[in-house]
Each structure stands twice: as structure tokens, then as C-alpha cells.
């Protein structure tokens with residue numbers, strides 16, 4: 001039996017048309033050996049096809065010599081599960097108020113179904129992913145988040161009690177680096193371990209920022225369900241300086257779940273990352289478009 005000959009000329013033309021040879025190679029060379037932390041938001045997970053493409057992109061990043069580290073969210077998925085269990089949930093400034101019953105569900109959804117789903121998809125795509133929550137190996141130590149807010153009527157500062165919402169106090173970057181050195185792709189669920197063994201629900205953007213700092217990431221990307229940061233007329237803002245971003249939070253243009261993203265990006269660039277970018281996770285292969293094309297996508301936050 002003879003197999004059909006491969007038309008190499010056609011394949012070469014296709015590669016060239018796809019711009020792979022001309023456009024992406026210099027970027028691939030530039031980022032080789034660099035660590036990129038990708039925050040994969042619950043809204044960006046979309047359907048199965050999109051999730052498989054995301055997984056394939058992670059494998060490709062590794063194959064061109066980069067070190068991808070994934071930190072995932074799952075807010076909408078937690079919301080659905082809480083609804084099924086008739087547990088009410090509310091958000092303050094983009095953070096879920098988390099009581100004991102809620103934190104149990106948060107951990108179950110994030111460290112269970114979502115984490116293992118991403119790990120399975122990356123392994124299916126030919127990579128070697130390993131799933132961890134912040135509890136595994138003591139990866140993310142956390143403490144109760146202290147938040148205050150000035151009451152606009154009385155002008156008095158109030159302490160907000162968000163329950164088991166945590167903030168990272170220490171991320172063990174050496175653990176992640178040792179996994180990466182063994183060609184593994186770490187996939188991290190944003191659950192923190194408290195000093196008394198408590199389970200903390202950490203906003204995934206915040207957890208991703210702390211992970212990026214701990215592994216000295218040169219690139220930090222957040223995938224969400226909008227094109228990037230939008231102005232008051234809902235137009236994409238391609239680039240923001242730190243002072244501009246702060247001003248947009250102060251005047252209310254940036255609100256809700258976009259606030260922790262921006263705060264985390266500011267920390268990442270102030271902490272020395274080459275760049276932090278918020279991109280549309282609903283676009284197929286968005287990560288590759290951002291990293292390996294000259295126009296990139298989304299909103300860049302610069303120092």
C-alpha cells in the first residue's frame with residue numbers, strides 16, 4: 001500500500017500565508033526561556049473547543065521554549081454551583097463575600113472540576129500539566145484580606161468583612177520553578193492556606209499576580225470576556241499607564257471584576273514585569289496573537 005505523497009510546496013505556502021515564518025519567529029526567539037504567567041478567567045473558559053485551543057496554545061508556548069504557568073479562575077462556575085445549592089452570594093468590589101459554606105464550594109469547584117479539566121486538556125494536547133491548589137506543597141500562604149471603605153455619607157472609614165477571602169502572603173516560587181524545569185506546566189487554583197490551616201478564597205487575578213512575582217515572570221497575561229479595558233463609550237483602550245489606570249478606577253470607568261485585574265497589573269509592572277496585558281479570552285488562540293504578532297491585542301498596562 002502506498003501512502004499519499006505530502007504536497008510540501010502547498011504546506012510551505014500555507015505556513016507562509018499564516019504569517020508563521022515571517023512574523024512569529026522573531027517573537028518566539030525573543031521569548032524563548034522566559035516565563036509567562038497566564039491568568040485564565042472563568043468567563044474566558046467558554047466552550048469545549050475554545051478550552052482545547054487554549055490547552056494547545058500552552059503546549060505550543062512550551063515547545064517554542066517558553067515556560068507557561070497557568071493560574072485559573074472559575075467565578076461563573078462557582079456561582080452556578082452555589083445557585084444549585086441555593087447558597088446566596090454577593091460581591092463587594094469584585095470580591096465574593098465568602099462564608100464557611102461558600103468556601104467549601106469554592107474549593108470544590110476550583111481545585112476539583114476546573115483545575116483537573118484544564119490539566120486534562122493540556123495533557124490531551126500533548127503537554128504535561130500538573131494541577132495544584134495553593135495548599136499543595138504550601139504553594140500559596142494566605143491571610144484574611146483586610147479591606148476598608150470610606151462611607152460616602154458619613155466620610156467614616158469602615159472595615160469590610162469578606163469572610164474567608166484571603167490575600168497571598170507568600171508564594172513558593174521555587175516549587176513552581178522546579179516543576180517548570182521538569183517540563184511540567186503548572187496549573188494553579190487560587191486557594192490559599194492560612195496559618196491556622198484555614199482555607200482562603202483568593203481572587204484569581206490577585207493569586208496570578210502573586211504567582212507572577214514569585215516566578216519572576218517576564219510576561220503577565222489576563223484572559224477575560226471583554227476585548228480589554230473599555231472607555232466610557234465602550235471603546236477598547238489599547239494602552240494605559242499606571243496613573244491613567246488609577247484615574248479610571250477613581251472615576252468609575254473601571255469597576256467590578258476589572259478592578260482586581262488592573263490592581264494586579266499595576267503590581268506586576270511595578271514589580272518589574274516587562275508588561276502586563278488584559279486580553280479577550282473568547283478569541284481563539286488569543287495568547288498566541290498577543291505574544292507572537294506585532295499588533296498584539298487587548299490593553300497593555302505600562303509603568
Ligand SMILES: Nc1ncnc2c1ncn2[C@@H]1O[C@H](COP(=O)(O)OP(=O)(O)O)[C@@H](O)[C@H]1O
Nearest residue numbers: 041042043224225226229230253254255257258
Ligand atoms: N472599563 C471596563 N472595561 C472592561 N470591562 C470592565 C470595565 N469595568 C468593568 N468591567 C467588567 O469587568 C468584567 C471582567 O471581570 P470578571 O467578570 O471578573 O472576569 P473574569 O471572570 O475573566 O475574571 C467585564 O466583563 C466587565 O463587565
Ligand SMILES: CC(=O)N[C@@H](CCC(=O)OP(=O)(O)O)C(=O)O
Nearest residue numbers: 041042073074075095096203204
Ligand atoms: C474572592 C473571590 O472573589 N474569589 C473568586 C475566585 C475565582 C475567580 O476569581 O474567578 P474568575 O477569575 O473567573 O473571576 C470567586 O469566588 O469567584
